Amino acid sequence: MSQTISKSAKQTQTIAAKLARQLSGQEILCLTGELGSGKTTFIQGLAKELNIKDNITSPTFVIYKKYKAKNNLNFYHFDLYRIQEPQEILDLGFEEIINNKKNIIAIEWSEKIKDLLPNxxxxxxxxxxxxxxxRKIIIASKK
Ligand SMILES: Nc1ncnc2c1ncn2[C@@H]1O[C@H](COP(=O)(O)OP(=O)(O)O)[C@@H](O)[C@H]1O
Ligand SMILES: [Mg+2]
Known part of the structure; x- marks a missing residue:
């Protein structure tokens, strides 16, 4: 587990980039914290390090967006702020997405689907x- 105090949006993205370098596929990044706490900012830092050129914003009208990333990986950005029921993401093929070794998945408001996450x-x-x-940023992983 690591705990850092970030003093700027840029620093948050640097912390994210460092984490991105350790990803190789099939990781699920679960981001929690109130609105404006920096989840999307962190994801922008991840995406940049994964060679994604698109400007990442929160997918407001869709639950997720998919991007082509380096090393033939796919990067999925979920924002569950607006979902009512966990079932909604199962209907979008969540199981298939998380079972693909080529996919890296980042989920904002992941607490909304905690029962659907693998262990x-x-x-x-x-x-x-x-x-x-x-912002305080706490990172903990379950291998
Ligand atoms: N240390 C910091 N880390 C992340 N964001 C910060 C920081 N300081 C200020 N900000 C600002 O706070 C806002 C965070 O928004 P955002 O990343 O969209 O949050 P969330 O996705 O959690 O709602 C941005 O406007 C960002 O520029
Ligand atoms: Mg956000």
Whole structure:
């Protein structure tokens, strides 16, 4: 487990880039923390390190977006803020997505589907808002 205080959005992205270099496929990154705590900012840092050129924003009108990443990997960005029932993501083929070794999955508001998550290859990332530019970031993984 690691715990860091990030003092800027840029620093949060640097922390994310460092984590991205350790990913090889089939990891599920579970991001929790209130609105504005830095989840999407962190995902932008991950995406950049994974060679994704698109500008990543929260997928407001869809539950997830898929991007082509380096080493023939796919990067999935889920934002579950608006889902009502966990079943909604099963209907989108969640099981197939997480079972593909070529997929790296980042899920904002992952607590909404905690019963659907496997018990390995999980990286928990918790964000706490401290003040305008300061966030506590706690990373813990379950291999
Ligand atoms: N240390 C920091 N880490 C991450 N974001 C920060 C930090 N300091 C300020 N911010 C700002 O806070 C906001 C975080 O928004 P966002 O990443 O969309 O949060 P979330 O996805 O958790 O709702 C951004 O506007 C970002 O620039
Ligand atoms: Mg967000």
């Amino acid at each position: 390995k290859n999980i990286i928990y990332i918790k964000f706490e808002y401290l003040d305008k530019n300061k």
